[in-house]
């Protein structure tokens with residue numbers, strides 16, 4: 001991944017989408033005097049965030065804070081690392097297959113395609129299918145100051161030029177943004193014609209990541225979110241078993257006001273929920289699972305037409321009658 005300068009020809013001001021002026025010291029100024037925005041560079045990583053349009057401030061980014069650069073890998077807290085080692089099948093029925101499809105399509109078109117990992121400052125599931133392919137130019141962006149992002153930015157105002165990127169991955173990102181529709185418009189804008197998007201977004205899932213949790217999507221709602229894209233495939237990332245596992249953990253944790261006790265109950269819930277989660281490997285891709293899935297995915301290509309709501313509804317694949 002290296003330096004952000006390797007992607008300089010793709011970057012633009014997040015506010016006016018104009019070109020940058022040359023960096024002066026630790027500041028990257030917008031080249032358009034009417035815009036006048038200036039962006040700090042912290043430990044060689046630019047913070048391409050417009051403070052007037054984002055919940056993030058430039059002061060949030062301090063030297064020595066970010067995780068080492070590695071595509072799709074971030075530094076998790078000690079508890080998070082420990083919990084992540086607990087037995088869990090970590091159901092993901094889609095990522096590896098979709099990444100293999102994405103990789104094949106990209107390498108048919110280009111010898112060095114650029115893949116933008118939105119929210120890629122932390123490890124996404126199945127990501128090794130992409131990180132293991134040296135021909136792909138992966139660039140991970142994230143607003144989290146402690147993440148492994150090469151470029152810090154806000155998904156509402158992505159600092160990439162129109163039609164500059166070959167593919168975008170957004171795993172468990174769009175529930176954490178205030179305006180997912182605007183973020184998908186940004187993804188559409190920066191993708192090349194026919195560029196590929198892969199997104200995983202929760203449906204039946206409880207609140208996580210503190211206050212940064214806004215929206216859930218049914219399979220239909222998620223398809224509508226990507227209505228300016230042609231579908232390659234879509235479905236459940238994880239099914240009703242995982243949904244039940246989350247509900248069980250949060251049900252237990254809701255019994256107490258004590259944070260340590262809630263954490264202990266959540267941990268107990270995580271261990272005992274194992275039995276629910278494994279059922280997704282058997283039932284998770286049946287049509288009925290789509291109506292109660294924990295998480296939904298969409299793999300598609302940028303289109304210049306819009307799928308109508310009537311077409312969307314006609315494409316319902318669940319089992320409700």
Ligand SMILES: [Zn+2]
Nearest residue numbers: 013016030035
């Ligand atoms: Zn600007």
